[in-house]
Amino acid sequence: MEPKRSYRLSIAIPSSFTAETADPKLRAYKVGQIARAAAVFRVEEIALYRDHRHPEWREMTALLKYAETPQYLRKYLFRHSELLQYAGVLPPLRMPHHMVTSSIEEGQYREGVVLSHNGMIDVGSDECAWVDVGATSPLPLDTCVPAGRRITVRIYSRDGAFWCTPEESPGYWGYRTTTHTSLSRIMARADHAIVTSVDGMAVTHEAMDDLGRRLNGSVVVVFGGPGRSVRSILADEKRSISEFTDAVFNLVPHQGTATVRTEEAVIASLALLNVAEYT
Numbered sequence: 001m002e003p004k005r006s007y008r009l010s011i012a013i014p015s016s017f018t019a020e021t022a023d024p025k026l027r028a029y030k031v032g033q034i035a036r037a038a039a040v041f042r043v044e045e046i047a048l049y050r051d052h053r054h055p056e057w058r059e060m061t062a063l064l065k066y067a068e069t070p071q072y073l074r075k076y077l078f079r080h081s082e083l084l085q086y087a088g089v090l091p092p093l094r095m096p097h098h099m100v101t102s103s104i105e106e107g108q109y110r111e112g113v114v115l116s117h118n119g120m121i122d123v124g125s126d127e128c129a130w131v132d133v134g135a136t137s138p139l140p141l142d143t144c145v146p147a148g149r150r151i152t153v154r155i156y157s158r159d160g161a162f163w164c165t166p167e168e169s170p171g172y173w174g175y176r177t178t179t180h181t182s183l184s185r186i187m188a189r190a191d192h193a194i195v196t197s198v199d200g201m202a203v204t205h206e207a208m209d210d211l212g213r214r215l216n217g218s219v220v221v222v223f224g225g226p227g228r229s230v231r232s233i234l235a236d237e238k239r240s241i242s243e244f245t246d247a248v249f250n251l252v253p254h255q256g257t258a259t260v261r262t263e264e265a266v267i268a269s270l271a272l273l274n275v276a277e278y279t
Contacts, residue, residue, distance in 0.1 A: 001096045001109075001171035002042060005277070008218040010045035011038065011270070012186050014233060016054035016225035017262055024059075028086035031060050033263040035067040035175075039093040041270035042172045049183040051225055051233055057179060059083045063090060064177040069150075070098050072134040076113040077150060095174045097152070104135045104162055108155045109169045112139075116147040131164055139164045183222065183230070184237050187244040191217030195230050195241055196269050198260075200248035203272060207249060212276040214247055221269055223262050 013034060018027040038046055046064055048057050062083040067090045069077055078084065092098075097111040104110070112131035115138055128144035131153055142165050145151060152173065153164035180186050187193040192214040201207050224230045234240055241248060251269045252260050260268070 001169070003171050005042055005044075005172075007216050008045075009041075009043050009273075010047050010186075010190070010218070010220040011043055011266060012047045012049055012183060012220050012222040013060075013262065013266075014049055014051040014054075014183070014223070014225040014228065015057040015060070016051040016228055018060060019051075019054035020226045025086040025089055027059065028063055029089045030263055031063040032067060032090040034266060035064055035093060036091050037263070037266045037270055038175045039068075039095050041274060043175050043270070046175050046177050047180055047186050047220065048177065049180045049186055049233075051228060052236055053228070054225070061177055061179060063087060064175075066090065067093055068095075068174050068177065070111050070134065072099075072132065073111060073113050073150065076132070076148070093174075096171060097169070097173050099134050102134060102136050104133065104139075104155050106155055106157050106162070109167070109173075110134060110153055110155065110164070111173075112151060112153050112164070114141065114145045114147050114149045114151060133164060135162075141165070182237050183233055184239045184244070186220055187222060189218070190220040192219045193245040193247065194219065194221045195245060195248045196221065196223055196251055196265055197229060197231065197248050198250055198255075200250040202250050202253040208272070208276050208279070211247075211249065211273065212279070215273070215277050221273065223265055223269075225262060 018030055021027045048060060066078060066084055066087050110133040112133040115130045115132055129141045130138035131141050132138050140163050142163055151166050152169055154167040155162055155164050222230050231241060251272050
C-alpha cells in the first residue's frame, strides 16, 4: 500500500470533457483514462464542475464511481443503467482496495458493503451486521452500521474467527468523485489552485521549484475541456483566474500537435507534479 501524500490532491474536470465525442463507447473509454490517471498518481478527488455550455455530467459521474468501486461490490451499489452500458471498456484500476483474492489476513484493510445477515442465518445478538469484503463469506462487524452502506474495514481475529471493524486506511485508498455547480467554488476552497493553460508559464527548472512549493495543504489542478479553456469557463461565471491563483502553467510546452486533449494534459500534468514533489 502506497502512503498518502503529504497534501490532498484533487483534479477538476469540466462537464464538457466528453461533449464532442458522439460514440458512447468512446466516451466511456475517455472517462476511463481520467480514472486511470487519477489512480496511478494517487489523486484523492476527481471534482467534476459544470461547464454551462455542456452541463450534462451524469454519465461521467456514473462511470468514474463505477471504475473506482471494487468489482465484488458493484452488484450491491450499481443497478442496471444505460449510463453504464459501456462500462466494460473501462480499464482496470487495481488500486490498493481492489482486492483480487478472497483470502484474508489479520491486519488487512478491505472495502466492504454492510449486509443485514450473512446469507445463511439471521444476525445473532452478538453481531450487529455482516460485511461482504470479497472473502469466501461475509464477516461479522463489531459495530452497528446501517445495511447497504459501503465502508472501509480492518480485519482482525477473535476466538479463531475473522471479524472486522470500520477504520480508515493509512495509505492511498483511491479517489472519490464529486460534482460542483461552478469551477470558482472548487478553486476558492483549495489552499492552492494550479491552472493548466497553453498561455501559462512554461515548465522550466525554476517553474518546477515554484510548483513544488505549492504542494501543501489542499491542491487542485484545474483542466479545461475541448475548445474551452479554464479562462473562458471562468469568464462565463463572471470570474477570473487571478481571483484564485497566479499559478498558471503550460505543462506541455512546445507541443507537436495543434491541441492537447484533456486526458493527455491530465497525465502529463500529474507526472510533472510527481517530479516536483520528489525532487
